[in-house]
Amino acid sequence: MVAHKPSSVDQLVELIATASAEGTKLELRGGGSKAPIGADREAQIVDMRGFSGVVDYDPPELVLTVRAGTPLADVQKLVESQDQMLAFEPFDHGPLLGKPTGQATIGGVVAAGVAGSGRLTAGSARDHLLGFTAVSGRAERFVGGGKVVKNVTGYDLPKLVAASWGRLIAVTELTLKVLPRPRVTSTMAIEGLGHHQAQAAMAVAMGSAAEVGATAHLPAFDGRPALTLFRIQGFSPSVAARCAALPGIVGAHGRAMALPEDEAAAHWIAVRDVAPLASAATLWRINLPPTGGPRLVDRLAPLGACWLFDWAGGLVWLGFDGAPALVRLAAETEGGHAMLMRSPDGIRNSVPMQHPRAPGVAALEARVRRAFDPAGVFETGRFLDMPDAH
């Protein structure tokens, strides 16, 4: 496989121009931690790690500009040193996909639209990407968005670019919003709830003034009872008051108790890395309205699916070796969509990774992609949604 590692924008421009003229396909890659997602493809790899390093970090302005190939871990270390964070909690997908940790780059997590358990309250990559510098499929250098936290000048191209999976443009530099790190984090948990009750408890908590920042549900696993987790963060007097209030708020569903810090941290990591579903060969990530989560489980658990809830039930991780069509139908029935994250080669190479869109939306998406990449330089066939991909 041919691989390139440009380290200047000029080289990247040249590379894309050449590919466009010659009809070769380019796969933009950061650390490659998410490369196993999607179908096999024949494309030349463009390793973006040549674009590395911090361009500008201005903690009081809450703004960070960094080159796209900078390791995520480095960025996180940097903002932590200033008591700040990337509030969308980007994380490394390595463990989920059988790859080593520490490979993810900041550009990669943004391009995959990654968000952690705090998504409900803190947003995902789309909500924190303020601007970018990039080279489009037309081999033209351009910028989108801005470098201040509040901006509506022109189209909000950063929104399109977050979660675009490298199909629009090659981003060389990103400007992200950063936020202060919470001083205190506490987690409370209810043991032993079924999935309907867990969802109801999470809904009550999210609808309350306790300002729960994240809530997830792990079904019983490996001898441990089911756990419904509630994360409360902030300044210590506030956290103490909210933790004191929560048991009353969710009391109708069970007894919420504080978890020791390290135990809680381990559970949140298990949620993030989908650890309880580690042995499932096929793993789905389903976005849906939270109340749809338990109904989806009712349909698929009897067929052998295992699962866990994040985002108060609005994100269902599902391990299911049955027919993909059943999962997609169940997600659609609940008004959501299902992404295929991990599966045996046969499935991966025949089932599109992203949930198919309605024909009108799919056609519009294709037109938007052609607007940035008219020759389809970045259409590698990975997504199995282009009739002419191969």
Add this chain to the structure above:
Amino acid sequence: MSLKMPEPDAAVLARRDDIVEALRRIVPGEGVISEEAELRPFESDGLTAYRQPPMVVVLPENVTQVSAILRWCHEQGVKVVPRGAGTSLSGGALPLADGVLLGMAKFNRVLDISYDDRIAVVQPGVTNLAITKAVEGAGFYYAPDPSSQIACTIGGNIAENSGGVHCLKYGLTTNNVLGVELVTIEGEVLRLGGRHLDPAGLDLLGVVVGSEGLLGVVTEVTVRILPKPETARAVLVGFPTVESAGQCVAEVIAAGIIPAGMEMMDRPAIHAAEAFVKVGYPLDVDALLIVELDGPAAECDYLIEEVARIASVNGAVSLRVSNDDDERLAFWAGRKAAFPAVGRIAPDYYCMDGTIPRRHLPEVLRRMALLSEQYGLGVANVFHAGDGNLHPLILYDAHKPGDIERAEDFGNDILRLCVEMGGVLTGEHGVGVEKRDLMPVMFSQADLDHQQRVKCAFDPQLLLNPGKVFPTLHRCAELGRMHVHGGALPFPDLPRF
């Protein structure tokens, strides 16, 4: 006025009667307005310096009609300008002489509310405040709160990606919208997003929000609703200098505090507001800061102390902490009435909306004062201080010859200054016609072309709200061309790798 709209198409104007007739077939009865006198109320939006009666107004009642109108206009090559409540401050809803004005006022119903999913589904003509009214009985609210919230519609908010004093903590419209139903210029009805977080595939919803009515007509909206914070408290702090107020803002954020709102006013704005609402603003200070904290009582009480401490350290000369909601609202009364208050000290005012990195605030104000002298026009400043979003209000008198032009030139210079300082032309009001011709100050031609190609993907004939946002709309066929033709490589001499 100095900005030119596209030349009206004589052929379209000549067909006016047929166009009115065709629209009447789609929307019977009073939904089509064509009498000259009745078109008047639609000739302008919140940017009142620009006026242009539309060719015809149509007020559809359902998505079938919207779709039929757009399909017909598309087939006939007739331009369409969508309109909500017409409060845009950038001329986004300014009609075209040869265009149909598509008013969404009749789409005024709340369709569905789910407290368990924390969403509300509403029609686009529902006002921003009406969403909160619909859910507040259950203890919820819709967070983005533009000062125009009694009047402006959620459809307009989506088009402008509107903010408000609370968006520092809770985000702009884009962070609070989950889905829309959008009708394309071809009349196709699409659903982008839904009742869940993060759409499948490309985030088209993300680019529709803030697209100023150029990409499609929104006919249904799903927004997130939040539980109302248990309490809110505010501090009102006076500073001898803008620098010390700015330093206080920076230190509040450095202390890890993201207040629900953090607003600043300069001396002219303070005096105008106090004269108008008489709530006891200190008059001997150069900058006034209102910081609001919300959340559980324990948090507000703790943080209000912190903020007060930081303010004192930074040389606050007056400091009041609200003890109850009446007092808190009194603190806000002057700020919320700043526009009408300024309206009392000058016959007209022109509201700007640039954003800058906060640390440049003192310098920007200094240079703004110089510009004020140079143009001979006063300026009062209110800011969303937490996020560096400025609202300079330029004072002028439309009846004085040359004043409008000078106000515009002054405003343009302020916006150029914002960009020079690393900021942007608009933080929440949108580009519209107002800042259209300044876009090249911030973006190169390649940047603008990449944006316009998105427009072409949605509306290749450029029929939706033309004359807004882009200084020049290139024909889509022209823009679509690649610079690499038939295998001929640019830079043939560079080494291959």
